[in-house]
Amino acid sequence: MSEALLAQEVGTAPAAVPASGARQFWRRLRAQRSAVVAASVVAFLVLVALAAPLLTALEGQDPNTFHPSLVDSAAGGVPLGSFGGISAEHWLGVEPQTGRDLFARIVYGARVSLGVAVFATLLQVFLGVVIGLAAGLGNRAVDQVLSRITDVNVAMPLMVIALALLAVVPPEFPRPVLIALVVGLINWAGTSKIVRAQTLALKSLDYVSAARLSGWGKWKIAHREMLPSLAAPVITYAALLVPQNITVEAALSFLGVGIKPPTPSWGQMLTDADVWYQAAPSYLLIPAALLFVTVLALTVLGEGVRTALDPRSQSRLGGVRRGLLSRRKGGAQ
Amino acid sequence: MSAGFVVEVEGLSVTFPGAQEVAAVRDLSFSLPEGGALALVGESGSGKSATAFALLGLHRGTGARVEGSLKVAGVDVGAASEAELRALRGAKAAMVFQDPLSSLDPYYAIGDQIAEVLRVHRKVSRRAARARAVEVLDRVGIPDAVRRSRSRPHEFSGGMRQRALIAMALACEPKLLIADEPTTALDVTVQAQILDLLHGLRREEGMGLLLVTHDVGVAAESVDEVLVMREGRAVERGPVAEVLAAPARTYTRTLLEAVPRLDAPLSRQPVAAGDPVLEAVGLRREFRQGRRTVTAVDDVSLTVGRGETLGIVGESGSGKTTLGRMLVGLLEPTSGQLRYGGTEKTSGVQMVFQDPVASLNPRRSIGEAIADPLRAAGERDEKVLRDRVRELLERVGLDPDRYDRYPHEFSGGQRQRVGIARALAPSPKLVVCDEPVSALDVTTQAQVIALLGELQRDLGLSLVFVAHDLAVVRQVSDRIAVMHRGRIVEQGTVAEVYGSPTEPYTKALLAAVPTLDPVLAAVRRAARRELVAA
Amino acid sequence: MTGFLLRRLGGAVFVLLSLSVFLYLVFYVAPGNVAQIACGPRCSPAQVAQVHEQLRLGDPLWLQYAHFVQGIFAGRDYSSGVGVLHCNAPCLGVSYQSDQQVTQLILNKLPVTGSLVIGAFALWLLLGVGTGVLSVWRRGRPTERVLTWLTLAGTATPVFVIGLLLIIVFCSTLQWLPFPTYVPFGENPEQWAWNLLLAWVSLAAIESAKYARLTRSSMLETLAEDHVRTFRAYGVSERALVGRHALRGAVAPVIALSALDFGSMFGGAVLTESLFGLPGLGRELVEAVKVVDLPVVVGMVLVTGFFVVLANAVADLLYAVADRRVVLS
Amino acid sequence: AGPQGDNAASASGAGGKAGAPQKGGTLQILNRQPQTDFDPARLYTSGGGNVPSLVFRTLTTRNRENGAAGTKVVPDLATDLGKPSKDATVWTYTLKDGLKYEDGTAITSADIKYGIERSFAAELSGGAPYLRDWLIGGADYQGPYKDKKGLDSIEVPDAKTIVFHLNKPEGEFPYLATQTQTTPVPKAKDTGAKYEEHPVSSGPYKVVKNENDGEKLLLERNPHWDAKTDEERKAYPDKIEVNSGLDPAVINQRLSASAGTDAAAVTTDNNLGPAELAKVAGDKKLADRVGTGHFGYTNYLAFNPKVKPFDDPKVRQAIAYAVDRSSVINAAGGSSLALPATTNLPPQKSFGYVKYDHFPAGESGNAAKAKELLKEAGHEKGLTITLTHSNAKDRETSPEIATALQDALKKAGITLELKGLEENDYNDTIHSVKKQPGFFLAHWGADWPSGGPFLAPLFDGRQIVKDGANFNYAQFDDASVNKEIDEINKLTDLDAAAARWGALDKKIGEQALTVPLFHPVYKRLYGKDVKNIVISDWTGVLDVSQVAVK
Ligand SMILES: Nc1ncnc2c1ncn2[C@@H]1O[C@H](COP(=O)(O)OP(=O)(O)OP(=O)(O)O)[C@@H](O)[C@H]1O
Ligand SMILES: Nc1ncnc2c1ncn2[C@@H]1O[C@H](COP(=O)(O)OP(=O)(O)OP(=O)(O)O)[C@@H](O)[C@H]1O
Numbered sequence A: 001m002s003e004a005l006l007a008q009e010v011g012t013a014p015a016a017v018p019a020s021g022a023r024q025f026w027r028r029l030r031a032q033r034s035a036v037v038a039a040s041v042v043a044f045l046v047l048v049a050l051a052a053p054l055l056t057a058l059e060g061q062d063p064n065t066f067h068p069s070l071v072d073s074a075a076g077g078v079p080l081g082s083f084g085g086i087s088a089e090h091w092l093g094v095e096p097q098t099g100r101d102l103f104a105r106i107v108y109g110a111r112v113s114l115g116v117a118v119f120a121t122l123l124q125v126f127l128g129v130v131i132g133l134a135a136g137l138g139n140r141a142v143d144q145v146l147s148r149i150t151d152v153n154v155a156m157p158l159m160v161i162a163l164a165l166l167a168v169v170p171p172e173f174p175r176p177v178l179i180a181l182v183v184g185l186i187n188w189a190g191t192s193k194i195v196r197a198q199t200l201a202l203k204s205l206d207y208v209s210a211a212r213l214s215g216w217g218k219w220k221i222a223h224r225e226m227l228p229s230l231a232a233p234v235i236t237y238a239a240l241l242v243p244q245n246i247t248v249e250a251a252l253s254f255l256g257v258g259i260k261p262p263t264p265s266w267g268q269m270l271t272d273a274d275v276w277y278q279a280a281p282s283y284l285l286i287p288a289a290l291l292f293v294t295v296l297a298l299t300v301l302g303e304g305v306r307t308a309l310d311p312r313s314q315s316r317l318g319g320v321r322r323g324l325l326s327r328r329k330g331g332a333q
Numbered sequence B: 001m002s003a004g005f006v007v008e009v010e011g012l013s014v015t016f017p018g019a020q021e022v023a024a025v026r027d028l029s030f031s032l033p034e035g036g037a038l039a040l041v042g043e044s045g046s047g048k049s050a051t052a053f054a055l056l057g058l059h060r061g062t063g064a065r066v067e068g069s070l071k072v073a074g075v076d077v078g079a080a081s082e083a084e085l086r087a088l089r090g091a092k093a094a095m096v097f098q099d100p101l102s103s104l105d106p107y108y109a110i111g112d113q114i115a116e117v118l119r120v121h122r123k124v125s126r127r128a129a130r131a132r133a134v135e136v137l138d139r140v141g142i143p144d145a146v147r148r149s150r151s152r153p154h155e156f157s158g159g160m161r162q163r164a165l166i167a168m169a170l171a172c173e174p175k176l177l178i179a180d181e182p183t184t185a186l187d188v189t190v191q192a193q194i195l196d197l198l199h200g201l202r203r204e205e206g207m208g209l210l211l212v213t214h215d216v217g218v219a220a221e222s223v224d225e226v227l228v229m230r231e232g233r234a235v236e237r238g239p240v241a242e243v244l245a246a247p248a249r250t251y252t253r254t255l256l257e258a259v260p261r262l263d264a265p266l267s268r269q270p271v272a273a274g275d276p277v278l279e280a281v282g283l284r285r286e287f288r289q290g291r292r293t294v295t296a297v298d299d300v301s302l303t304v305g306r307g308e309t310l311g312i313v314g315e316s317g318s319g320k321t322t323l324g325r326m327l328v329g330l331l332e333p334t335s336g337q338l339r340y341g342g343t344e345k346t347s348g349v350q351m352v353f354q355d356p357v358a359s360l361n362p363r364r365s366i367g368e369a370i371a372d373p374l375r376a377a378g379e380r381d382e383k384v385l386r387d388r389v390r391e392l393l394e395r396v397g398l399d400p401d402r403y404d405r406y407p408h409e410f411s412g413g414q415r416q417r418v419g420i421a422r423a424l425a426p427s428p429k430l431v432v433c434d435e436p437v438s439a440l441d442v443t444t445q446a447q448v449i450a451l452l453g454e455l456q457r458d459l460g461l462s463l464v465f466v467a468h469d470l471a472v473v474r475q476v477s478d479r480i481a482v483m484h485r486g487r488i489v490e491q492g493t494v495a496e497v498y499g500s501p502t503e504p505y506t507k508a509l510l511a512a513v514p515t516l517d518p519v520l521a522a523v524r525r526a527a528r529r530e531l532v533a534a
Numbered sequence C: 001m002t003g004f005l006l007r008r009l010g011g012a013v014f015v016l017l018s019l020s021v022f023l024y025l026v027f028y029v030a031p032g033n034v035a036q037i038a039c040g041p042r043c044s045p046a047q048v049a050q051v052h053e054q055l056r057l058g059d060p061l062w063l064q065y066a067h068f069v070q071g072i073f074a075g076r077d078y079s080s081g082v083g084v085l086h087c088n089a090p091c092l093g094v095s096y097q098s099d100q101q102v103t104q105l106i107l108n109k110l111p112v113t114g115s116l117v118i119g120a121f122a123l124w125l126l127l128g129v130g131t132g133v134l135s136v137w138r139r140g141r142p143t144e145r146v147l148t149w150l151t152l153a154g155t156a157t158p159v160f161v162i163g164l165l166l167i168i169v170f171c172s173t174l175q176w177l178p179f180p181t182y183v184p185f186g187e188n189p190e191q192w193a194w195n196l197l198l199a200w201v202s203l204a205a206i207e208s209a210k211y212a213r214l215t216r217s218s219m220l221e222t223l224a225e226d227h228v229r230t231f232r233a234y235g236v237s238e239r240a241l242v243g244r245h246a247l248r249g250a251v252a253p254v255i256a257l258s259a260l261d262f263g264s265m266f267g268g269a270v271l272t273e274s275l276f277g278l279p280g281l282g283r284e285l286v287e288a289v290k291v292v293d294l295p296v297v298v299g300m301v302l303v304t305g306f307f308v309v310l311a312n313a314v315a316d317l318l319y320a321v322a323d324r325r326v327v328l329s
Numbered sequence D: 001a002g003p004q005g006d007n008a009a010s011a012s013g014a015g016g017k018a019g020a021p022q023k024g025g026t027l028q029i030l031n032r033q034p035q036t037d038f039d040p041a042r043l044y045t046s047g048g049g050n051v052p053s054l055v056f057r058t059l060t061t062r063n064r065e066n067g068a069a070g071t072k073v074v075p076d077l078a079t080d081l082g083k084p085s086k087d088a089t090v091w092t093y094t095l096k097d098g099l100k101y102e103d104g105t106a107i108t109s110a111d112i113k114y115g116i117e118r119s120f121a122a123e124l125s126g127g128a129p130y131l132r133d134w135l136i137g138g139a140d141y142q143g144p145y146k147d148k149k150g151l152d153s154i155e156v157p158d159a160k161t162i163v164f165h166l167n168k169p170e171g172e173f174p175y176l177a178t179q180t181q182t183t184p185v186p187k188a189k190d191t192g193a194k195y196e197e198h199p200v201s202s203g204p205y206k207v208v209k210n211e212n213d214g215e216k217l218l219l220e221r222n223p224h225w226d227a228k229t230d231e232e233r234k235a236y237p238d239k240i241e242v243n244s245g246l247d248p249a250v251i252n253q254r255l256s257a258s259a260g261t262d263a264a265a266v267t268t269d270n271n272l273g274p275a276e277l278a279k280v281a282g283d284k285k286l287a288d289r290v291g292t293g294h295f296g297y298t299n300y301l302a303f304n305p306k307v308k309p310f311d312d313p314k315v316r317q318a319i320a321y322a323v324d325r326s327s328v329i330n331a332a333g334g335s336s337l338a339l340p341a342t343t344n345l346p347p348q349k350s351f352g353y354v355k356y357d358h359f360p361a362g363e364s365g366n367a368a369k370a371k372e373l374l375k376e377a378g379h380e381k382g383l384t385i386t387l388t389h390s391n392a393k394d395r396e397t398s399p400e401i402a403t404a405l406q407d408a409l410k411k412a413g414i415t416l417e418l419k420g421l422e423e424n425d426y427n428d429t430i431h432s433v434k435k436q437p438g439f440f441l442a443h444w445g446a447d448w449p450s451g452g453p454f455l456a457p458l459f460d461g462r463q464i465v466k467d468g469a470n471f472n473y474a475q476f477d478d479a480s481v482n483k484e485i486d487e488i489n490k491l492t493d494l495d496a497a498a499a500r501w502g503a504l505d506k507k508i509g510e511q512a513l514t515v516p517l518f519h520p521v522y523k524r525l526y527g528k529d530v531k532n533i534v535i536s537d538w539t540g541v542l543d544v545s546q547v548a549v550k
């Protein structure tokens, strides 16, 4: 039952999702200015992450070189100079204590943070979809077993399991991949609940019945008839998961099991920076602001995708904007 | 304009903005005298609802552009302030919506909902408002109104919900009642009851009635005047008897001709049934609902011969769909046997679904949908597939070049044709059509029925035709089975069942069918009252 | 109803057993010499062996697990040195590290975590749903935009950053609030609330955004539904539509999500608990994982898991009460 | 210890609010770690940490004075530092008169013997290994619960006398007698594992409340404690409240705000971090409330020469030359929180510190010299090695230090790969002879301020533990070094011993078995009403038995 409610969270009633070709989708997405801006920001961030070596080469710095001379050793290693040591060489200043270049660490950190969050999300979505579909399509026994497994998954405290698992796996295993794996493996229940509820709803739809009459097997039907309809709620939910996973990585860093130094990540930086809030505010503010922008962009984009996936949105979109205008004009009809 | 009118509309236009602007209503003018009754009729999409909404200013804030002058119960809707509009809505002009299922808030008791509306317009205590709610519920014929006013909508049947909505409309004693397709979602029997209720209310309370409907029969029963609309414009307007008896415009005539009638001459000769393609013996199906068990289909036995059409009629919830789905093997019977021309294996049967929107996957092209059964049968050659699908599309009267189009690019009737093409693709011996035309307007409905007849003749198909509309079933069937509460209560040839029904249930069904003749309608209404009284 | 409760109970037992088996397996392969940690860094091999034996770490995994299950139903005995101490059923074992009974440990920590979660929960529901309602009522206006930004800022900031900033501003700089320590409710309800306030606010700041968004979207969905149109057509004001009819539609999804969050917060508010000096379950749990204190970890995860399962069952019940159309299954 | 004025205090970085200390008030202690072990048998830290020493008196104790004077050992329950036999294998102590527990009963030497025996029980493990290693029969004794007979090597001829029989000469036994294991425990009151909930006090304060396994403690005056028998503990406050389990950043915020009861607050386990130091540096008022302490402690790079390429002294030397101590010190918190180290022994007189720098790397490393040595060792193309470190957030063996080293070694053509282990795994790995990596971050602190407990566990070949926790990471077994250790242990003249330890360290340093990195400096805030701050070089942290809040 709560599955159905979760499905409601991402706002889909399966029967009410008619007509939506890819072209329509793009048109509706483009019609929303906020979504376009958000998409550009996301694209920009991804680009920055991908071009990290290029950007740092442009700046002439790298993320791991220490500059002991740029910090005041006697004062705990606070960066010398104003605004955290911003200069022509160090565009965003340097890290306290080490004097490592902040800009370089930020752009490389984007790689890790976004990479981990996106990979973890993909894993969550993949597992959630497969398990949710299987539960929704399987017979009573399969559904029961999978639903209970989902409950177990929900009841697992992420931090505890992460701590335990991260200790078990040998340190040679690449940390970002491991974190993404752990987060992905422990946190798929939300997606699977949504998918299961959605699948159950879809299963009784006429077009699925029609496909059964045509002679296709269960999985073939799932693949052809259901997956496309599951995309809408799943994509919307995934947009919520990405920012959530970025903060999970930060929290793991806080507990000391995050990304391993010297690899920079935003979560790691935030963790290290929060005590520096008074002595070197820019050290905290820069990654915090970036994280905020990322989350904002992803949320707005997610909202945009959801709106664009909803065929009823066409009139609603036009409606809100024009409705506003007409109200200002004094409500003339 | 004189003061004797509740509605005066002059040059009304409603335009919906969007990628393509839709002019839903264009330059429409009409008026409704106090206590009068006017029907807006026309096919789907002709602008009836848009007009009705405009009367209460419901387009405001949605982006739709409304032009022209609108006066309702003395209020200039175009110029009125929000507060004035709110004072108009419900108090002076009330609206009854099409779908009683979704038009009430599922979370609150019916009585509270009515009381809430009342308290918006009148300064009365909560208790007084509740009392009034009970009063109006009683007025619209809800039995045991005191107790039922505490029920939530889901505890009401469709007909009762529609009555509750009408009760809400009555609460503030408005001058005008706008009913937007108040009966489309209901059975013939319930439909008749609601129409009778509206009729009675109008007479007794002296309200004006604006009835919006695509069913000319419904209009004939309930109003003094009709306004026929097409593509947002008025086509014809006049007293109901005149327009229906002697339509001045061709469009009106087409519309009338498409309405299936119980008294039309039978178009088909009963075919001699060949060997049975389907035999069902003692079918029974139960559903568990919590602790209760619902028997949806109970001990149904039937046979369908080659080339024959078996019509199944019955009111909503009588088990028609459940039976149909069992016949094609989509649903396991709880007990009973099914044989398909000698085998027990489901083979050579297909289904056409009731809802043309829900039966096609919005995300797959129609060509793909039709090709599915062929692919499943093992056909791999893309060219052969394409050719076969094109052939089928042509067969059902669709442009074969629209192979790669998506369902939303088709109208309801066209979609139903796609559904038929899909059912035909694997060359079935038997097709079960579950209310294939109930969602379509009369003109489209007539086309689809004609198509089915034609296909049956050409391909030697057997059909099971499920519907709640007796006139439609009569047109297409050789034999009729009447279902009631999961059982077949009467079975026989068309002539037997319609000519001399033996079961009282069948008789009640037949008496409830609306007629196009207002005079006859009055006679029937009286007859129905007697039936109820008896 | 009885059937529902029985089924839920069965489900809960399955979930909890699976969790404990899973933890036993993971910790079995976890590195770190439990006996050495328990004994101290400079214990001799002989002493470590003694401790090893005392903790019964030499037993095969299945036997250790069997003892654990036995403890839950029948209790267990263990040595305190001077004598034998009995750990009454339900006994979740005895901490390897501190010799404390896990059941007692949990009972000590539960009020703390409970105080944190319940207060934060109330606050984030209030904030989240309130913000959601406000942004729907003022939709399309600047208010909505400001609210959206504020709630997003909440989601985008890790809890340890928000928490520390709140402490610095309100306790250190302005000195409006005491530096948080845990004061039991029974001792001084007023101090209890003042001390927990910032922790509640930090959690609420982060959680409420989700609720604001969920409330908003459910309400918009409801507002687009036919029955709202009915009431609009009957002259009901926008405020009543939003506050009465649309909000009612948001209740169900909010309940469902609350259940998930409420339950998982019992073991998941690790960072908040450590930052605000709250000796709660989450913090203890993390400490226990770090020292491979399996009895404590299993016991606590079972308790937090129990709350998750319980919260979900309660949510389903509530939902059935809220929406009588629903049949419990 | 004699009285001391403010002048002496400020000289060694200690101090506190001006004015003579008065009795009364409540002292607040804000800590990170709860006092989970409050049982004298289970405590490790020398002198029983800080708070426990308010409750537990021991045979001897540390001199509660600022700086170097604080590294002296002085009598506590005993009348003197113990009378050694000629070869220092038998030590005899006599108890002072008038010693009582919190319930008024007299403290006897049998109670001290029982207290020591308890520490051998598996249920009460956790203490330091010396009693086990030094007392005759200690290695096999299983504690009084299993072995009712008791340990024969401790004799109590009468209620006031206790005699220890050692299996080898140990001139430093008076230091060992400072450990809480020599606290008297009345057998009748022993509740085994539960004793820590309410240990019986022999000191100036007794435990009134102990909540949540040592997280919240309330100590009040022990009326039966007689100040005349105790020259060390001042016991100014009437009550002491310990709040622990607090977040480190929050503790420092509280101490710097110093509002309300926090004005009378101190911390015994929470240092100022670099970020906080940066803030304090800009605030004169705050800076005045910082106590600075030096504890005998060294952070270093450890080699295991059994693992290639660290078997080659040239490689070890090259690394010693390449190390950039300034960036390591920055990573550790900057020059105010860490002093560069080139010796194993901490730079304190009591350890016998002798300055040496066998492989001078200068401030920021001598990459050229390192390259040269590598070339000689046959690694002219550079070298790739792995450094094992912990993932603890302690800025000691933590990733921050490792990355600083990584950056420095890069300049010398050494590619350093980092292998971070979770804390347990790390401890397990580096302390196991079988799993020990070739190159890792390590640290060592003195159990008492002398070279013995510092050098012996690390470099005494007989202390290599094959199947348990081993601290001789280099598995260094040199007959001459072993012999010298034995020789020094025989000395009962502690100053003479110190000089020999210093010389020994210098000699061992030549082997390049370690690369000393830094000695930590502890900076801690205290509340604005706190007076009489005493920080000895023995513990490096303010002594709670000395502070006053009135
Ligand atoms: N919100 C809207 N946005 C865009 N187009 C709309 C909207 N509502 C109605 N239309 C279009 O306006 C036209 C008239 O619609 P209207 O609902 O008035 O038809 P109708 O006559 O009531 O049909 P039906 O019998 O199907 O209810 C249709 O073409 C419809 O598609
Ligand atoms: N999946 C199901 N679970 C429980 N009850 C069901 C289910 N399907 C149908 N029913 C019940 O069985 C009865 C017959 O339903 P069915 O859909 O066959 O009626 P119908 O004659 O097709 O009605 P309509 O004209 O409204 O389509 C109804 O009371 C319905 O509530």
Ligand SMILES: [Mg+2]
Pocket (backbone or CB within 6 Å): B048, B049, B050, B181
């Ligand atoms: Mg309409």
Ligand SMILES: [Mg+2]
Pocket (backbone or CB within 6 Å): B320, B321, B322
């Ligand atoms: Mg049906």
